[in-house]
Amino acid sequence: MKRREILVALGATTLVAALAGPGLAQERLAMGATFSSSSYYTYQVGIANYLNSTVEGLDLSVQELGGGEVSTQALLRGEIDMGIATTSSDYAAVNGEAPFEGTSDTLRTLYFFAPTPINFVVDAASNVQSLSDLKGVKFNPGGRGTSTERQVDMILAVLGIEPALERAEGSDALDAFQNRRIDGFVKLGLHPDGYIQQAAASRDIRILSMTPEEQQKVSEAYGFLAPATMNPGAFYGSEGEIATVQTAIGINTTADLDEKIAYNIAKAIFSEAGKTAEVEVYAPGESIDTAQLTLDVAVAPLHPGVIRYLEEAGYTVPEKLKP
Structure with missing residues (x-):
């Protein structure tokens, strides 16, 4: 009797599975x-x-x-x-x-x-017009210990650019820029960006554009950094297309x-x-x-x-x- 009950149960299970069909199978x-x-x-x-x-x-x-x-x-x-x-x-x-x-x-x-483009931001009143102009400039390469900081260190190294790096947490770097203790910083992300907007509220800013040669040199050295162009629009008081590199x-x-x-x-x-x-x-x-x-x-x-x-x-x- 017990054997019969088991066989009936197995048969019922098989029938239910068959009736369910492949369309109801869950992956x-x-x-x-x-x-x-x-x-x-x-x-x-x-x-x-x-x-x-x-x-x-x-x-x-x-x-x-x-x-x-x-x-x-x-x-x-x-x-x-x-x-x-x-x-x-x-x-x-x-x-x-x-x-x-x-x-x-x-x-x-x-x-x-x-996409997470890398934004090189500087004081618009400074003489910094390009990445190469960052030499000797007090500059924060991204929040201390972050992947942004590591990536910017690699970019600056491969391009042979040596700013006077000021390493700090993100909020401390923003405060330093607002209070004129540094003249630039890096922030990853699309626009509008709240962090950059806060910086622009205290000082006019400029977002630096990379040259095609700089983009190529960086992307060839580090395959995860792809050339990119972006237009920040009028969010920070200036317009125009910016060339950079990005992760994603x-x-x-x-x-x-x-x-x-x-x-x-x-x-x-x-x-x-x-x-x-x-x-x-x-x-x-x-x-x-x-x-x-x-x-x-x-x-x-x-x-x-x-x-x-x-x-x-x-x-x-x-x-x-x-x-």
Whole structure:
């Protein structure tokens, strides 16, 4: 009798599974996220909800882990299926640089959504008109101990420029500029930027533009810093196009992610509906061509599913971004 009950139960389970069909099968995936205090965490939660409602069979959860390096380490250990990424952390993983041990040949790019241009800001009343004019100038290279500070140190070194560096926390550097103890600073981000606006409220400012040669020299030395142009507009009392270099923030994965799932994620993200969903949780996304940004800044190869979608949509994928 007990054997019969077990067989009936197994048969019922099989029948339910068969009736459910493949369309209802759920692919449960985990996305590593940055700190919950970050606006990018809000973006990840919002986009995960959008993808779950758009991509059939996807059940994507968000796990708070930390920055791009921590998330990518967890990804390469197989603890998550995709995660927050920066071009600098991808570059380190692909090339086996600290904190990663050994090169990664399985890391793949899904997409990038947030460019982070490097803004070199100086007092407009100074004689500093270019990066090379920063020699000997009291200048803050970014918040003490931040990735911004490390990146600016690398940029200045490769260009052979030696300001009189004043290292300080971000708020202390802003105070020093407002009170004329330094003549310039660096701030990453799109415009308008609240930090730069506070600086401009106390002193007229100038955002320095890199020469094409400087852009090329930096990007050749550090593959995660891509040439970029931006127009800050009239937010700080001046207009005009500025040339610089930028990093970017996005979502990475590995070669283990199913090709169809990666394709459907790319299709959803790069669509008009995807743009609307992005802007709802990340307002600067309105002015960003996510697909083109991905092609411009990606360091790790694109996932084959992403490549298939982009090529079908008419984009040309560089050979260097193909696995």
